[in-house]
Amino acid sequence: AQSVTQPDIHITVSEGASLELRCNYSYGATPYLFWYVQSPGQGLQLLLKYFSGDTLVQGIKGFEAEFKRSQSSFNLRKPSVHWSDAAEYFCAVGPWSGGSNYKLTFGKGTLLTVNP
């Protein structure tokens, strides 16, 4: 069964500091990996995705993530955090079937607080 672990429940950083959110997955085949962001009371917005190819993927809002198969990890990074980045971040893994992905498995999320 597939699973996602986000070891950090809550992270606090200062505005302008760098950020790394950790994600480890368990999946029996080639994983398709995603990072989503959720603001309070809102749905989830896709930040970036990894399907294949270059293991360093760029996303929106200046985020990037690196897929490391040997470590079963897909950590999210940002060089300089902005106050508007405060939100909850979810890593997800899913299978690929018939040209699309479905039935994503999400981690429990990491809540990011940004201090001024």
Add this chain to the structure above:
Amino acid sequence: DTGVSQNPRHKITKRGQNVTFRCDPISEHNRLYWYRQTLGQGPEFLTYFQNEAQLEKSRLLSDRFSAERPKGSFSTLEIQRTEQGDSAMYLCAIEPRDSPYYTFGSGTRLTVV
């Protein structure tokens, strides 16, 4: 405009009452999904539709839950005889035809008192 409209945004109901949520896809899409997100957790898969056919249901979807998608357009999720444990955010998502990943709606937050 996220591509998915969900109504209502918030619902407070008394234990034992029935509730129904609606999901209206705005964008062209392949599949429609329902997820549930409880406090402190990530979203969990409930069920999904390909057109009007409901192709898979999670074990989380007890007999009190029913989802429909008449004519392959909007979808509804009904919970009968609500329990306090049903309190959660219910998220609808679509898989747009031109994008191999989900677009989520803003969700319906259910509070059972």
